[in-house]
Amino acid sequence: MPPPGDGPAHAIAGIFAAELKVPAVGFDDNFFDLGGDSLMAETLVLAVQKRFGVKLQTSVLLEAQTPREFGRLIASLVPEHPARELIVPVSGSVGQEPIAMIHGITGSALFANRFSRRLKEKYAIMAVRGMGTEPGETPYSTMAEIGTNYFEAFISVTGRHPEVIGGICVGGLLAIEVGRLSHEATGKRPAIVLIDPPSPGSAWLKPMPDDRLTERRRRDIVRKVVYWRLLRDTLTTVGFGQTRLGRHLRKKAYKSALLQAAAGFVPSSYPCDILILASSEWGATTVKDYKGWASNKASVKTVVMPGTHNKFRKANMDAIDAEILTFLSARSEAARENPHRQ
Known part of the structure; x- marks a missing residue:
């Protein structure tokens, strides 16, 4: 797994390779050592901007010349996904x-x-x-x-x-x-x-003999979701969310919610x-x-x-x-x- 902040380096290495027209680029390969010039730099930065939705100047390549360095820069600009x-x-x-x-x-x-x-x-x-x-x-x-x-x-x-x-x-x-x-x-x-x-x-x-999502089956699932969620929230409110029972109810609430979705x-x-x-x-x-x-x-x-x-x-x-x-x-x-x- 990439170290924190290195995640974008995978995508940026691919962009480097595409713009430089080489088979592959390593995380620590230097853009200019690979033959990059000012025209390539402009198209590369445009590609990175489009991929990550950020605004950059071409001169960014002077401080971030490798995919790893560029990846860390992008990671600092792009908020982490909440999930x-x-x-x-x-x-x-x-x-x-x-x-x-x-x-x-x-x-x-x-x-x-x-x-x-x-x-x-x-x-x-x-x-x-x-x-x-x-x-x-x-x-x-x-x-x-x-x-x-x-x-x-x-x-x-x-x-x-x-x-x-x-x-x-x-x-x-x-x-x-x-x-x-x-x-x-x-x-x-x-x-x-x-x-x-x-x-x-x-x-x-x-597998069930009758595996259709009937209205009755839908109502049964909804009742379970409401029931387990109510119990989970009640125990959490009174301070018992981290007890064994609280954890059990959280699992039940999760399973019923996933069942309803799936x-x-x-x-x-x-x-x-x-x-x-x-x-x-x-x-x-x-x-x-x-x-x-x-x-x-x-x-x-x-x-x-x-x-x-x-x-x-x-x-x-x-x-x-x-x-x-x-x-x-x-x-x-x-x-x-x-x-x-x-």
């Missing part, structure tokens, strides 16, 4: 490709620590926790609001658009939404890793590469529903592993990580062979 604190670094360092791994129904980021050493050594894993899981936070109310804030928070931390996004359980639906935003911003095909996700449009976020949600389909890792408990429904949902421009690979949904991750840790590594490796190889694939 930045939701991004929790699990592994990796500057230069490694980041993977955004989005929480499940509880909102906790702790699940991401269970990924294998091989995956952690190859990629910079960024866990995403839910807004509303910590004291004083208010959960987001819609999937659009959640997806947009996660997307912007990831860019704020890494300085680049997410290209590999994963999610466990309901986090899979959020991963698809964040991937859509990335595709719209860059035109590139993101890689989406879904770990036993609910089906698109599921009212219960799990129930019945059908993400848009777009060009992307999807890996679905499904439990045998949910697998038949999950595979059928996602293949029916995906557009003809999306590739979908499905792997069904033994186990129930609740114990799926723990029972298949090594196998899940191996499938993710294989999927991402194959995707990288395909990109090298066909760099213009859309």
